[in-house]
Amino acid sequence: MLAAFGVSEENWREATAHQPHFVISETPRFVGRAVAALAADPKVARWNGQSLSSGQLAQVYGFTDLDGSRPDAWRYMVEVQDPGKRADATGYR
Numbered sequence: 001m002l003a004a005f006g007v008s009e010e011n012w013r014e015a016t017a018h019q020p021h022f023v024i025s026e027t028p029r030f031v032g033r034a035v036a037a038l039a040a041d042p043k044v045a046r047w048n049g050q051s052l053s054s055g056q057l058a059q060v061y062g063f064t065d066l067d068g069s070r071p072d073a074w075r076y077m078v079e080v081q082d083p084g085k086r087a088d089a090t091g092y093r
Contacts, residue, residue, distance in 0.1 A: 001025065009066065020087030024076040030054055030065040037061035069093035 002008055005015035005022065009029070015022040034054035038044050041061075055072035057063075064070055076092040079085075 002028070016087070021076075021081045023087050023089045024071055024073045024080075024092055026054055026071045026073060027066050030058070030063075030071065033063040033065075034058065034061075037063055065093075067093075 002012060002015075005012075005018065007013075007015045009027050012025060012027065013023075015025070031054050034052075034057040037057055037060075038047065053072075053074045055070065055074060058065075058070040058072075070093065071089070072092050076089065080088065080092070
């Protein structure tokens with residue numbers, strides 16, 4: 001995603017000039033932290049058969065993105081982006 005918008009982890013917010021809803025994007029490290037949390041969980045089988053988001057897992061495992069936030073991109077897309085509301089990540093990061 002970062003490459004598609006011509007940005008990196010360091011300057012990802014610049015992509016919001018072209019796509020305002022990119023404000024909810026997660027860094028690759030956030031997704032990596034979700035994978036690491038699952039790998040370290042001795043009770044990981046509780047998630048079997050489920051489709052999970054990094055935002056959901058951040059709430060359970062307590063990890064954050066590089067900026068200290070916990071982006072909930074899927075909820076944002078359903079509640080803000082899909083209904084055509086103005087881009088605003090308040091309450092979703």
